[in-house]
Amino acid sequence: MLRSKTTFSALMLITTCLSGFANAQAAPEITQIELGQAGIARYTMTAEANGNLISFTVPEAASSDVLASLVVRDPAGGVVDLQTDTPGSAAAALRETAFSKGVPQDTEQLLSALRGEIVTVTTATSSITGQVMGLRHFIAVEDGEGVNRAAVIVLSGTGVVEIVLTPGVRVGFSPQIAEKLADALNAGQVTRATRQFDLMLEADSARDVDLSYVTEAAAWKNSWRLLLDEGRLQGWATFENVSGADWDDVEMTLTTGSPVAFDRDLIDPRFVSRSKDDSAKPQPIQVKASSAGIGLLSMHSGRAHSVGRAQDSGPASGSASAGDALDSSGILRYSLPDAVDLKDGRTANLMYLDVSIEPEIRGLYRPSKRQGTILMAASITSDQALASGLVSVQDENGFVGDAPFLGMQAGQSTLLPFAAVTGSDIQTVEDRGIRLTTVVHQAGKLTLDFEDTRTTTYSGALPDMADLFTVEHPVGFGELDSTNGEAEQANGIYRITAPVMDGSGMVSLVETNRFQKRVRLGAGDFGSVLADIESGRITVNDNLRAAFDQASALKVKVETARRLEDAAKARYKSLGEEQKRLLENLKGVTQEALRTRYLEALDKTETEIAKSFDDMDQIKAEYQAFEAKLWAIFSDM
16 A cells, blocks of 8 residues: 655654564564554554564563553454563562562661571671571660660570671671572663564464554644634644654554553562461361250361353443444544654654634633733634644734634634733623512512513724624623623623624623512511612512502501501500509508599599500501501402
């Protein structure tokens, strides 16, 4: 297949070679790379196989990724196995030595590991050679303070010696132990740059075999060029070859998204410690008495469980194809139109997308972000999905600004604000009014429906290049009832767009907040509603206006009657107290003339009490009549 090729000095993450048992074969070539923005790449090699063995090399760091993700596509058959050299490891090197628990990190750990070995311990005053018996920890008093110390116990030719381990103590041991410790220290270090894998296949005919695997890679970066004068949007990809090898004639696919990927260690040997089995030790026989009093052996009856293959359940249902899975996960894929050559250590910047668009230039005002500032913005629409990236906006005169771009799906549109208009001044006028629309009366209570309406107008002068004026008005007051332009709602804003006329832009929108309120007739909250209607703070229609005017007049009468009733009650109470006082005083009066005056005063008080009681009944009747008329006003609503 012939392919056109764009040559750059630079990226391949693997080097490959091919060998066979009987036939010399060419090394597999990197033919395809899928490079992601999440630092993950998928590499595909094509091997011209002449037998059943393909050998290839990869960077040592990618060895585990090959074992975890290698996919082989052989049209002639399947895979027998994949093999490679087992790397050395510190755990394997230490297994049969005194350091099986790990490489010692200090002198105490070293001597503890060398229990039973012959060592030479040298201090500032002596040198002792003998067999390590163990360590003892204690607290020594030095300069009046307690200090944690350790002492090694050595069996020497003259007896048991205890040597305190102070700074400067040296420990010597045999060359055999030193060699094993050095091997263990060096075993975990990777010294080679690449690793060879040998892939054994079933077929041995001549054919092309594709090998692919997923590994870590330098993420590609995206950027855009928006050419206003040409009406074009160009996507540019920047990627690096930091693999240590060259790419040659590679088909490149760029992907977006954030797939979940793990760093797996499959190449190094893993040793798992086992629990100690004590079943070989003698076990006491447990005896318990049965209901008949006969001793029975208590044993566990075991049942054999075979380990075999699970029953074949058939192919999994509902599995998505590879392409469907990529689409459903939100990953975008861009295939570069030309094959790529990229030398190791070089960076490439390629244009991967060039589409024709019709950008609309508009003045953009965001009252919640930058008060009074107009931004110049380009509105673009694309019939294909676009990845996120910074947009460099340019026109016939040069660079005009950068615009952040979060990406979008096919068929969507987006705004790209790229510059602030200097000296801009947006005037904002807000008019608000509350209207009472309906009243429902039930059991002496009114349910009132209100509409709180806010009209907001934004206006100002715009640059000549702006054909439209867009305001991103914050959502939250109420529903959008009307506007003088096109409206859309997204991300907590109403985006209103209207045409620019003679260099001036104006956007007006009406929002309404509808709510209910329940009040009791004659109560204070009802009086507040009447006061707001009378003052004009709340508007009503003509029918409701007449009803509330009547209600207001009756409310005055009701309140007057209430005040009279309260005064009559107070007078009635006062007369009762006066009557009680006169009766008490009358008991102690013996002079006839004075007694006569008390009796006359008492008679007058009793007359006034009777009249006050009659007044209260009359006032209460009037109050109830006024309240009934007040209820009747709203009873038919």
